[in-house]
Amino acid sequence: MPVLWQPRKAPEIQGPAAEICAQFAELGEFINYPLATYSAGMISRLGFSVAVHMEPDILIIDEALSAGDAAFKEKAAAKISEVMSSARTIILVSHALRTVEELCNDAILLDHGRLIAHGSPHDVIAQYSEGSAVGEDRKSTRLNSSHITIS
16 A cells, blocks of 8 residues: 555656656656645646646746745746747736746736736836835735737
């Protein structure tokens, strides 16, 4: 009977999925362990890695860059830039203002699902930072930004 912490047999993970996991997600030998043994950060890295390597037309990323160390965050940002350069659409949901400003060309600010602002990341971030648009309850506010390509 398998135990939760027993590694899977190597043949269970093969091909492109194994390459994605081993190289990009940097899970090393843990790729052969049951998902239930992964930390939240490991699950996030794996999910992000699989999503960006599937070459989707529209990629929705919700706080995925918050997991991982600085090296992984840098690698993830580079992969997002690569996806953007291939004229695909990315919707990035994040509270990481610097990431939004660096990666996005258009941003929106929502408060409880209501559109508060739409414009350049710099302008929307300034409005978010001032807090004038969202009042005192800024903890419930989400800064959403998207890379939009119209062809």
